[in-house]
Amino acid sequence: MTTRITIDPVTRIEGHLRIDCEINGGKVSKAWSSGQMWRGIESIVQGKDPREVWLYTQRICGVCTTVHAIASVRSVENALGMEIPLNAQYIRNLMVAAHAIQDHLVHFYHLSALDWVDVTSALKADPKKTAALAQNSSSWPLHSTQVFSDAQQRLKAFADTGQMGIFTNGYWGHPAMRLSPEVNLLATTHYLQALEVQRKANMIVSILGGKTPHIQNLAVGGVANAINTDSPATLTMERLYYVKTLIDDLGKFINEVYFKDVCAIGAAYADWTAIGAGVKNYLAVPDLPIDGKGIACLLPGGYLPGGDFAKFHPIRSLQDEYFQKGVHESVKHSWYQGEWTRHPWEEETKPEYTDFQDNGKYSWVKAPTFYGQPAQVGPLANVLVMYAAGHEPTRKYTELALNTVGSQLGQKLSVDALHSTIGRHAARAVRAAVLYEALQSQWHNLIENIGTGDAKTFVRPEFPKGEVKGVGYHEAPRGVLSHWVVIKDAKVKNYQAVVPSTWNSGPRNGQDVPGPYEASLIGTPIADPQRPLEVLRTVHSFDPCLACAIHLTDTEHQEIVEVRAA
Incomplete structure (x- = not known):
């Protein structure tokens, strides 16, 4: 007997994602991933000054703001062949690394941990036993019996009201x-x-960015931060050393709490290392450039077809033609005119809505491919690619995670265990630890460069007559983000954003091959179709951000929503 379930919206991360599943014999046999709103940002920025587009694109989403700003300015700089000052690269690197760590912490604890943690069960716990358990595995200072007792009382206060507040759903x-x-x-x-x-x-x-969300300091050609160690109105050494204090605080939590929590969850749910793999073509791009042109990057990128390390193909720089030539998008199953598959520079964004058609068009999200194949992006892809590239910090933390979980299970785990739902969580913890080390190195690089007397943060862009093309890419918290721009006579002629959740949540492509969300759900066991927690575990493990994959605009300029402060 076949049962059809629909989860719409998929909540606690993004509200405009719909997942449909057919269930046979207690397992998912077929799945559809559908974005339920249209992203019209490509139409909005046509004709705009390329120097201003990053201000628009970072408003694709209220969460992933910094990443779209970075990818956008990089696309214009790539089109113009620009080299930016080292200080600007280091400041950008510090912002994107800190943003990614914040995103990973929020994803695990506040968006997906509740798929694995039964909060109401915590009301029955003995705080003293919890403290002993915590102190046995970590030196984190906030592990006293009193701390756990206080947390339990806060939780009880929620429960006594009959509502669970932030722990709802x-x-x-x-x-x-x-x-x-x-x-x-x-x-x-x-x-x-x-x-x-x-x-x-x-x-x-x-x-560093002036504010967040929606940073204010970027510019095509660098950053707007003025560096003057003697002026309190600029980026001073006092502020930079406060940034160092914040970096150190992040490191303590990542290493003593986050990393160990993920390993504990992995050991408790070890069977989930065999669930949720899906697409094993992994794509990641290099990032944290350490020279003006983005030729040398602190973090490597590449393509790992079939998860086979022997077939690893590096992506070496922010100028790499192998990446530029490999990306295409299909709209065969998406609500746009036609059934084409095109390179982003050649795309058009003309919406054409139909009903949800199982075998036709059923999503506002396009279907990206890399050299004709679907690809999974995100921390798992990033970690496996950097591991294949021989990146020492990635190898160190990956082996530490596998050994920690393996010791709790009494068995040795290989990297193959990461091809899974739980593996995506482990990869985020690994990536957070790697990014913490990167934050440290980029802070030291910035301080040392300022110490040489270099205070330059910006070079002025010059736009040629005629047409130029560029792509800017960034390894965002959810994976490969690329912005593609065509500039004609100093105005935007065409613009496309191929975002991480487009890669992962896309529908079937031009060859009817399922995307990563859809493929990862096949074979997932479902204990209760009325409460499909197992489906949410796998979908949430990707950290969906459908605001980035899709967006809403009203061409009639009608008011869509009004928000008032109380």
């Missing part, structure tokens, strides 16, 4: 939940502590 008591009350209390307490820690990552972005 959890499948409490679901048969797929298996953590002990003490571990549930530990994780719930860290949920609350992570609210403060992620704020510190955002403070780094705010100090």
